[in-house]
Structures are given as structure tokens and as C-alpha cells.
Amino acid sequence: MKKPDSINIDDFIYNLPDERIAQFPLEERDTSKLLIFNDNKIIDETFNNLENYLPTESLLIFNNTRVVRARLLFKKESGSQIEIFCLEPHEPREIQTMFHQRGECVWKCLVGNNKRWKDGNLLLSFSAKDTNAEISAKKIGEENGVFLISFSWTPSQLTFSEVLEHSGHIPLPPYMKRSDEASDAIRYQTIFARNDGSVAAPTAGLHFTDKVMQSLLDKNIHPEYLTLHVGAGTFKPITDPNVLNHAMHSEPFIILKSTIESLYKNAEKHWTIVGTTSVRTLESLYWIGDQIAHDRYLDETNFKISQWEAFESQSKAVSRKETLETILDFMNDQKLDSINGSTRIMIVPGYSFKMCDALVTNFHQPGSTLLLLVSALIGKNWKKIYDHALANNYRFLSYGDCCLFFPHNE
Numbered sequence: 001m002k003k004p005d006s007i008n009i010d011d012f013i014y015n016l017p018d019e020r021i022a023q024f025p026l027e028e029r030d031t032s033k034l035l036i037f038n039d040n041k042i043i044d045e046t047f048n049n050l051e052n053y054l055p056t057e058s059l060l061i062f063n064n065t066r067v068v069r070a071r072l073l074f075k076k077e078s079g080s081q082i083e084i085f086c087l088e089p090h091e092p093r094e095i096q097t098m099f100h101q102r103g104e105c106v107w108k109c110l111v112g113n114n115k116r117w118k119d120g121n122l123l124l125s126f127s128a129k130d131t132n133a134e135i136s137a138k139k140i141g142e143e144n145g146v147f148l149i150s151f152s153w154t155p156s157q158l159t160f161s162e163v164l165e166h167s168g169h170i171p172l173p174p175y176m177k178r179s180d181e182a183s184d185a186i187r188y189q190t191i192f193a194r195n196d197g198s199v200a201a202p203t204a205g206l207h208f209t210d211k212v213m214q215s216l217l218d219k220n221i222h223p224e225y226l227t228l229h230v231g232a233g234t235f236k237p238i239t240d241p242n243v244l245n246h247a248m249h250s251e252p253f254i255i256l257k258s259t260i261e262s263l264y265k266n267a268e269k270h271w272t273i274v275g276t277t278s279v280r281t282l283e284s285l286y287w288i289g290d291q292i293a294h295d296r297y298l299d300e301t302n303f304k305i306s307q308w309e310a311f312e313s314q315s316k317a318v319s320r321k322e323t324l325e326t327i328l329d330f331m332n333d334q335k336l337d338s339i340n341g342s343t344r345i346m347i348v349p350g351y352s353f354k355m356c357d358a359l360v361t362n363f364h365q366p367g368s369t370l371l372l373l374v375s376a377l378i379g380k381n382w383k384k385i386y387d388h389a390l391a392n393n394y395r396f397l398s399y400g401d402c403c404l405f406f407p408h409n410e
Contacts, residue, residue, distance in 0.1 A: 001352045003311035007243035012375065013366045014386055021175055022399035025187045030209045033394050033401035035385065037378060040408065042388050047207045047402050051215045054358070054404075058270035059263075060216060063202040063278045064225040066193035068099075068161070069168025071180075074122035074137060082122055083112035084137055085171065086164070087199065087232055090148055095229060095252055099196045103156035106140070109149045110232070126167035128158055135163055161196050171199045173398050174235060175365070187399075197229030197252070203398045204275035204361045221272075224262055228253040228281040228343075238367055248307045248346040248369065253281045255339045257331055260285075264328060267321035272358040272404075276370050282355035283310070284343040289323030290315050292330045300334050303341030310351060320355055347373040359405045363389060363396040378408045 030048040089098040091106040141148035170180040190205035233249025364370040
């Protein structure tokens with residue numbers, strides 16, 4: 001596929017009034033509105049009727065990452081509040097290892113009210129497992145506004161996952177101009193969240209309930225799960241007038257061999273992908289197959305997909321079944337139980353999707369990389385769709401309503 005010469009960010013700006021941004025979820029997850037775009041038609045529905053619009057005997061693929069309580073609020077003796085937002089692990093670097101770490105660790109963090117924290121340790125007391133506990137934070141480095149923070153805690157038997165669970169706050173998106181509440185600990189997680197690591201929810205999955213999942217199973221629409229840990233970079237605005245100059249953030253992912261085997265067996269069925277994070281993971285998996293087929297990978301235990309890899313590859317396109325077969329053969333040779341890696345893939349208009357037959361997603365911010373991905377799938381129709389949603393009282397962004405998009409060639 002050919003990389004565009006330029007993409008003007010102004011073409012992806014729309015007016016989103018603050019009052020249209022959902023600050024809280026609906027009482028029932030599956031009563032959200034569902035906007036369906038298929039065959040150049042818009043249908044207004046309710047999410048709990050999703051199964052009526054998906055093909056029988058198909059796959060529905062989810063991101064099962066779990067949002068961690070990544071915001072730690074410390075108070076200095078002077079009364080100043082210092083917020084430390086954990087972005088990504090530094091030592092140890094592997095994210096699941098990090099959450100099992102005991103006693104101490106180092107994270108890359110954002111620090112709110114940093115000018116009030118010149119030096120010294122910050123202390124935060126909390127209760128965990130019916131025991132008084134305390135976490136200490138110390139600045140040990142800084143680069144481009146991101147700080148290296150050394151954490152230590154007592155009792156040291158606690159894992160860092162347990163420390164965050166008992167002392168941290170849910171990191172609501174910046175456009176939710178409120179503090180987190182107890183209900184957010186439940187509602188800002190999908191019902192299938194399993195693997196700790198995200199600082200933002202894969203929000204398309206927030207609409208699913210056990211009842212909806214059963215209705216899909218009754219139609220032989222089966223779920224598969226992968227994991228991409230969503231980073232704060234998902235909210236990073238595109239500031240350059242030319243989208244192609246934007247530096248895409250990197251996010252870690254893991255796909256189990258059992259999942260890849262199921263995808264291979266069902267490669268010729270219809271795949272509905274839930275959320276842009278799942279799309280980016282699966283499209284990255286396709287390009288991992290391309291790397292393997294042409295011996296271009298650097299580390300068989302930690303694959304990396306660059307921002308423009310899909311556009312820069314000179315390889316002949318193959319089917320998703322062929323690329324999955326290549327990956328499985330490689331995994332068998334290397335005795336791998338999963339494909340681990342990180343991706344910076346940026347999906348923009350001109351991208352040819354390899355793994356996505358339909359997309360369940362929320363409404364996205366103006367000028368965001370997520371809106372560009374949607375436009376790559378449905379073309380300039382996104383503007384007509386968003387205008388319709390604004391005119392018909394749809395709720396926008398993370399706690400807002402949902403869409404089901406089928407690809408459209410203009």
C-alpha cells in the first residue's frame with residue numbers, strides 16, 4: 001500500500017461541545033445507543049440488540065487488558081498535593097513482572113504540581129489486607145517532562161499490583177473533568193478485564209454485559225481475547241498540521257498461541273473487532289507475520305512494529321490465514337507460547353485492513369489518531385456519521401455511546 005504524501009489534520013476536526021462528552025456511564029451498560037453504518041446507511045439502535053447486526057458463525061475479538069489505579073495522590077507536610085501518574089515500567093521493564101514486583105520498583109511517570117516537589121521522599125499511608133501500609137516516592141531522573149520515580153513500600157510482601165489497588169486512583173481521561181468515584185473502579189473496566197497494565201480502558205468493550213455475551217453465543221458468535229495495554233499516549237493530540245509528522249506512542253501487547261490457533265482455524269469467517277486497541281494489535285500481528293516470512297524481526301521474544309511499517313513493507317500481500325500459518329510455524333519452531341511485542345502502528349486513510357471485517361468502537365475526539373483509524377475504515381463518511389450522532393443526542397467519548405462500522409470503499 002502507498003503511504004499518503006500528506007494528511008491535513010484540519011480534515012479531521014469537528015465541533016464537540018463539552019456537554020456532549022459523557023461524564024458518567026449509563027446505569028445499565030448495554031442500554032447505550034448503537035449507531036450502525038453499513039452499505040452507506042445509518043441505523044439507530046440500542047447496544048443490547050448488537051447480535052442482530054453481526055453474521056452468524058463469526059468471531060468477536062476483545063482486548064482483555066485491565067485498567068490499573070495508576071494515579072497516586074501524595075500530600076506534602078505543607079499541604080501541597082503532588083499527583084504521580086504511572087505511565088510505564090522502567091525497572092523491571094516487563095509489565096507483568098512489574099505488577100508482581102515486591103518491595104521496590106521504578107516507573108516512568110508524569111508529576112502534577114511538580115514545582116512544589118523540589119526533593120526528598122513523598123509518603124502515602126494506606127490500608128491493605130487489614131494491615132497499615134506505606135509507599136514512598138523519590139525522583140531519580142527526568143527527561144522531556146517524564147520523571148523516573150523510585151517507589152518502595154512496606155510491608156514489602158505486597159506486590160506493586162496490590163499497592164496500586166489499595167492506594168491509587170482510577171485514571172479517568174483528561175476530558176472527564178471530575179475526580180474518580182468508587183463506581184468508576186467497576187464501570188471503567190470491561191466485564192472481561194483480566195490482565196493488569198492499562199491507564200485507559202478499551203472503551204468499546206465497556207458496553208458488553210453477560211446478557212449481551214450470551215445473546216451472541218446463542219447465534220454462534222464466539223469471543224476471542226488478546227491483550228494490549230493502553231498507554232496515556234492514546235490521548236496525545238496531533239499538533240502538527242500534517243498528520244504524517246505525528247510521533248505515535250508505543251504500547252505493549254501479548255497474544256496467546258491458543259488465540260492465534262483459533263484465529264487460524266476461523267480465518268475465513270467474519271471477524272468483528274471490538275475497539276481500536278484490538279484493531280491495532282491484530283493489524284500488528286499481520287505485520288509480525290510479514291517480518292517472520294522475510295526474516296526481518298530483531299528479537300523473536302519481543303517483536304516491534306514501527307509507526308509506518310505497513311506502508312514501508314515491499315512484501316506481496318497475503319491472506320490472514322497465510323500470515324497466521326507463518327506465525328504458528330515460527331512459534332512451534334521457537335517453542336513460544338505467545339507472541340509478545342510492542343506496536344507504534346499508525347492507521348490512517350490509505351491503510352488496507354488485513355484483519356478487520358467490522359469494528360465496534362466509541363465516538364472519538366476531534367483530530368485524534370483514533371478518528372484517523374475510523375476514517376481509514378469507513379472513509380469520509382465519518383463526518384456524516386458524527387454529524388448525525390451530534391444531531392441525535394448521542395453521548396461521546398469513553399463513557400459515551402457506541403458504533404458498529406462495516407468497511408466502506410469510496
